[in-house]
Amino acid sequence: xxxxxxxxxxxxxxxxxxxxxxxxxxxxxxxxxxxxxxxxxxxxxxxxxxxxxxxxxxxxxxxxxxxxxxxxxxxxxxxxxxxxxxxxxxxxxxxxxxxxxxxxxxxxxxxxxxxxxxxxxxxxxxxxxxxxxxxxxxxxxxxxxxxxxxxxxxxxxxxxxxxxxxxxxxxxxxxxxxxxxxxxxxxxxxxxxxxxxxxxxxxxxxxxxxxxxxxxxxxxxxxxxxxxxxxxxx
Amino acid sequence: xxxxxxxxxxxxxxxxxxxxxxxxxxxxxxxxxxxxxxxxxxxxxxxxxxxxxxxxxxxxxxxxxxxxxxxxxxxxxxxxxxxxxxxxxxxxxxxxxxxxxxxx
Numbered sequence: 001x002x003x004x005x006x007x008x009x010x011x012x013x014x015x016x017x018x019x020x021x022x023x024x025x026x027x028x029x030x031x032x033x034x035x036x037x038x039x040x041x042x043x044x045x046x047x048x049x050x051x052x053x054x055x056x057x058x059x060x061x062x063x064x065x066x067x068x069x070x071x072x073x074x075x076x077x078x079x080x081x082x083x084x085x086x087x088x089x090x091x092x093x094x095x096x097x098x099x100x101x102x103x104x105x106x107x108x109x110x111x112x113x114x115x116x117x118x119x120x121x122x123x124x125x126x127x128x129x130x131x132x133x134x135x136x137x138x139x140x141x142x143x144x145x146x147x148x149x150x151x152x153x154x155x156x157x158x159x160x161x162x163x164x165x166x167x168x169x170x171x172x173x174x175x176x177x178x179x180x181x182x183x184x185x186x187x188x189x190x191x192x193x194x195x196x197x198x199x200x201x202x203x204x205x206x207x208x209x210x211x212x213x214x215x216x217x218x219x220x221x222x223x224x225x226x227x228x229x230x231x232x233x234x
Numbered sequence: 235x236x237x238x239x240x241x242x243x244x245x246x247x248x249x250x251x252x253x254x255x256x257x258x259x260x261x262x263x264x265x266x267x268x269x270x271x272x273x274x275x276x277x278x279x280x281x282x283x284x285x286x287x288x289x290x291x292x293x294x295x296x297x298x299x300x301x302x303x304x305x306x307x308x309x310x311x312x313x314x315x316x317x318x319x320x321x322x323x324x325x326x327x328x329x330x331x332x333x334x335x336x337x338x
Contacts, residue, residue, distance in 0.1 A: 001320070011320065011321060011322075014320075014321050014325065015321055015325075018325050024275065025273075027240065028240045028243075028244070029240060031260070032240045032241060032244045032307065035244055035245075035248070036244045036247065036248065039244075039245075039248035039252070040244075040247050040248040040251045040252075041251075042251050042255075044279065045247065045251055046247070048286055049243065049247055051286055051289070051290055053243070055289060055290070055293055055295065056295045056296070059242065059243050062247075063243065063244060063246055063247055064248065065282060066247050066250070066251070067247075067250050067251070067254065068278050068282060069252055069278065069279055069282050069283075070250070070251040070254045070255075071275045071278060072275055072276065072278065072279055073254050073255045074254050074255065074257050074258040074266070075258065075266070075272060075275055075276065076258065077255050077256070077257070077258020077259050078256075078263065078266055080258075080259075081258060081259055081263075091256075091259050092256070092315045094259065095252065095255040095256040095258075095259055096252065096255065098255045099260065100257075106297075115251070129315030131296035131307070148332075148336070149333060150329055150333050151303075151304075151307050151328065151329030151330060151331065151333035151334075151335065151336075152329060153290075153301070153304050153305070153330045153332065154304045154305075154306075154307025154308050154311065154329055154331065154332035155274070155307070155311070155325045155326075155328045155329035156290045156330075157286070157287045157290035157291040157308045157311070157328075158307065158308055158310075158311025158312070158314075158315070158324050158325060158327075158328030158329075159260075159311075159321070159324065159325050159328075160283050160286045160287045160290065161287050161308070161311060161312055161315050161324070162311075162314075162315050162321050162324045162325070163279075163283055164279075164280065164283040164284060164287065165264070165315045165316075166284070167279060167280050168280070184277065184280050187277050187280045187281050187284070188280050188281065188283075188284040189284070190281070191280065191281035191282065191284035191285045192284040192285060192288045194285065194286065195284070195285035195286075195288045195289050196292070197294070198287050199288075199289065199293045199296070199297070199298060200296060200297055200298065202286055202296075203288075203296065204295055204296060207285060207289055207293070208282060208285045208286055209286075210285075211281045211282060211284065211285030212278060212281050212282065214281055215274065215277050215278060215280070215281040221325075225265070
């Protein structure tokens with residue numbers, strides 16, 4: 001279990017290097033980039049904010065997108081709450097540590113005691129490697145200079161794709177043959193098309209936010225009732 | 235970066251994201267009971283990530299920027315994702331493809 005947790009942490013490290021480099025390319029200093037990883041500690045959000053800023057988006061657009069992306073952590077916290085049974089100052093630490101990886105590892109265990117071990121070990125290991133990797137990526141990118149020469153501009157959308165793919169696949173595993181995967185793919189397609197159409201029409205950052213509107217359409221058409229049933233979620 | 239300073243963005247994102255996490259522990263659970271709300275929050279990353287992929291791949295500010303090397307890199311990265319390659323492989327092959335094409 002501890003070895004699995006360390007493995008997850010090391011895997012996340014690769015993503016941390018990419019984030020560090022992207023953040024510096026977006027105009028943040030290595031210090032700002034590191035503080036973001038220490039305090040925000042939710043990779044997708046940090047990456048998205050760097051992406052929107054790099055594309056010329058406003059702070060408001062970047063933060064709105066980041067918060068929307070970070071809202072899933074609230075659901076993770078709701079799942080972990082009864083499992084961890086934390087009180088007092090530990091709640092503050094548990095909250096910081098509530099991310100994709102720690103929640104997934106905890107939910108993957110059969111016994112509650114193992115879930116707690118998985119949560120804390122995974123979180124601590126991801127925290128360590130994520131922050132080390134961020135520094136490495138940020139300082140490295142600053143030393144190397146022009147990020148396009150190293151293909152960073154291609155690596156960033158590819159990285160987002162790697163984050164999206166399991167969300168489309170997991171839906172399939174959750175309910176084989178049912179509509180869940182269809183809904184995820186429809187939402188992804190709608191989001192992509194809305195963003196694509198809006199690029200020349202709206203200020204940078206807005207296409208990403210507007211993609212959420214597609215979500216409302218795609219998710220609401222007769223599927224929410226079926227999919228929203230309790231106990232279906234992972 | 236224009237306008238708001240980098241530090242402001244970093245600290246606001248940290249505070250907001252921490253509040254979102256803490257809310258799940260500290261707020262009454264019934265606030266989050268609505269299945270549709272939960273479903274929407276769960277699907278939010280799917281819509282946002284899909285949009286981010288498109289914007290990062292083909293947008294240059296407020297116009298389209300179809301850069302052949304970048305698109306080739308993303309395409310090779312996509313194949314790696316489809317073949318279920320580890321994250322680091324996806325990122326490296328995408329970057330390497332774009333970088334090599336630019337050397338030609």
